Amino acid sequence: MMTNLFSTFDPSTNFGSLNWMSTLIMFLLIPPFFWLIPSRFNMLWNKIIFTLHYEFKTLIGKSSGSTMIFISLFSIILFNNFMGLFPYIFTSTSHLTMTLTLALPLWLSFMLFGWINNTIHMFAHLVPQGTPPILMPFMVCIETISNVIRPGTLAVRLSANMIAGHLLLTLLGNTGSMLSMIMINILIITQILLLTLESAVAIIQSYVFAVLSTLYSSEVN
Template sequence: MTNLFSSFDPSTIFFSLNWLSTLFGLCFIPSMYWLIPSRWNFLWIKIIMTLHFEFKILLGKIKGSSLIFISLFSFIMFNNLLGLFPYIFTSSSHLVMTLALALPLWISFMVFGWFTNTMHMFAHLVPQGTPPILMPFMVLIETISNVIRPGTLAVRLAANMIAGHLLLTLLGNTGSSMNIIMINILIITQLLLLVLESAVAIIQSYVFAVLSTLYSSEVT
């Protein structure tokens, strides 16, 4: 590697195949999963139904749209977890990928909100109880906070994926200069970090889906 960030460079190995890692999750699901109910099937259905009931409370009047956010959660979680395996390109650590997920969602929420609930969207710009003299500033602040939402969603996911991988890479590069005892400690540390990164991968996909749900619930 020329530098630490070259591990996130899509042009390092097989440029055209790197982004196909986003579809690898489907390859690991056996065909029997779809035909005969299994323990994995029941577990995944339980997760989906739990998310559905949670998102349904947040979404309110918009029926059936929880499937969009459940699919978003599943897609991001597969990509995050696959990125922890060796020689698999971590697509969710790139802003190109995360912005491609966050920006269309945010634009669709804004278009839907301003065209169908215009007065409701205007009311969101000024919190209740704001003094008249502060109203112009509150409109400006609320507008800026609304505009940067897709950026914060995208950067949060990408930054968390990059931080964990960089930490694992930094610790792994120091192994060649250690003695046997320190190498054993390093391996245990790396395993603990992998467990932590697995949890972070699931949590970040959940956070992305929940925040997208909250943003959509504000426009209805």
């Protein structure tokens, strides 16, 4: 039972290597951006991009174009999260292969930049202001560990949230053949509500990933 349940998250099942093609489906939605007359979708997406740009610029504290890195990160995760909600489409963001690929290079680049260019500033971050001298060695250890596990927490948070919702939908859907007509109607309503919740989770998790990456970036400046 467990093998069948988790087989939806196995990239080697069903369509084999084509499963990872779901990551590239987002590129099919890009051509409308080149139309001469902007569509409603285009205007909505531009509104989202500008809103994120101003918010990330406030977090970073500089009016540089580096916000576009985090907006692109948000877009990639958002599209992949939504693609996973469609039937028979592989959810690439439910795998640590995908999420660690996004989180680890970002965190590593922040650390290299910070320790090379702002070494004293990075050392100062290891001891929070107002820490008693006797606790300083422990605080350095705690802050170092919390800094090292950041890419892991980013990746696991996104993967776990994607897996949890999909598993709940699958578990409830598998009980449909054993229910009466009244219970099936209740199940359908429940599934629709869960799907709405998953849509919200897809947006929230991509936003959380991008915001936390922005905050990590602002700490090394």
